Amino acid sequence: MSLPDLYAHPFSSYCWKALIAFYEHDLPFTLKMVSPDEPENSARWAELWPFKRFPLLVDGDLVLGESSIIAEHVDRRSGAPRLVPADPDAALQVRMLDRLFDQQVMDPAARLVFNAIRPEDKRDPLADEQVAAQLATSYAWFDAHLSGRTWAATDSFTLADLSAAPALFYADWIIPIPEAHANLRAYRARLLTRPSVARAVEGARPYRHFFPLGAPDRD
Structure with missing residues (x-):
């Protein structure tokens, strides 16, 4: 079975939600970076999701937007869901x-x-x-x-x-x-x-200079 593709950027707060869900379950995925440096990914993302909001998950024939929905799907996909209780x-x-x-x-x-x-x-x-x-x-x-x-x-x-x-x-x-x-x-x-x-914090660290309000020297 092919790996799911996650269209995202590591510095985005909402993308963190999807990334953390994958990391919690140690599930493999392919990160499709949405950035000016990856025009093919950005073009495909816009084609799949004209709302142009990320993250976006493509898992086989399933296309899911909205970070909470993606996280819940990842939780179910893990086979041992724990992010949303059964009760x-x-x-x-x-x-x-x-x-x-x-x-x-x-x-x-x-x-x-x-x-x-x-x-x-x-x-x-x-x-x-x-x-x-x-x-x-x-x-x-x-x-x-x-x-x-x-x-x-x-x-x-x-x-x-x-x-x-x-x-x-x-x-x-x-x-x-x-x-x-x-x-x-x-x-x-x-x-x-x-x-x-x-892990999400470390993945975002190289992009802190993008923070328009100035990233503090902590965390």
């Missing part, structure tokens, strides 16, 4: 936390990144203020939620934590998690020691 109530909690990390942490952080990329006269003047307020609310909520917990949704590393890893990694670069939120800061540090997450 339906626990699975709902995992999927809810996955969406919250994406929508309430990763998306607002990305808004500031994309705002910085725009020409100065095209930038959203309210972005900094609005994102800071949203992340302040999110940091406080997740800090309270994580009290007494090792992982976000269950006693094990799940899709929710897979989502949290890139979201908190990059968000903390942009607006650092306050020291008062000790639970959330410890959780972020714990995520970075997870071998699958550490």
Whole structure:
């Protein structure tokens, strides 16, 4: 059986979710780098997925976009799924936390990144203020939620934590998690020691100079 093709870039936060899923299960795949240096990959990706969002997974005849869906497919493909629990109530909690990390942490952080990329006269003047307020609310909520917990949704590393890893990694670069939120800061540090997450961090390291807000000298 041929290996699945993952159209992605190692520095992309959403691509991390797919990569970490593969790394968690130690499943082989072919990385099809989407970048100006790989025009054939970029052209094929755009042909397959005109929305032009990555990651994109091609597994045989199956074409899947959206990082959470890809991660869940990889989990099932492993033959020993563990990123989404079999128990339906626990699975709902995992999927809810996955969406919250994406929508309430990763998306607002990305808004500031994309705002910085725009020409100065095209930038959203309210972005900094609005994102800071949203992340302040999110940091406080997740800090309270994580009290007494090792992982976000269950006693094990799940899709929710897979989502949290890139979201908190990059968000903390942009607006650092306050020291008062000790639970959330410890959780972020714990995520970075997870071998699958550490592998994604190292894979992205050569591209840090692309970060438009300036990558901090840490992590």
